[in-house]
Amino acid sequence: MKSPPRVRHIRIESGALTLDYQAGAEQIDDVIAELSLDTGVVITVDDNVAPDLPKLPCAELWD
Structure with missing residues (x-):
């Protein structure tokens, strides 16, 4: 059985745009x-997952 x-x-940042998922x-x-191909994008990853944080859009595309 596969674990979840x-x-x-x-967090994805590009200029004034900041997105959290x-x-x-x-x-x-x-x-x-x-996204690392675009040098204008800053990506931060951590374990601070709040319950109200939206899921990554179109997450199934990344499976």
């Missing part, structure tokens, strides 16, 4: 790999 994914907080650790790794 570890959920983490991801919760997502599985593997999904976050994939997002980082894609």
Whole structure:
């Protein structure tokens, strides 16, 4: 049986835009790999997952 994914907080910053989401650790790794190509994007990941933090949009695309 597969264990549930570890959920983490991801913050994506680009200029004045700051986005905060919760997502599985593997999904976050994939997002980082894609967004790291753009040097204007700053990504921070931690374990501060608040209950009201929205899920990463289209999270199923990153599975």
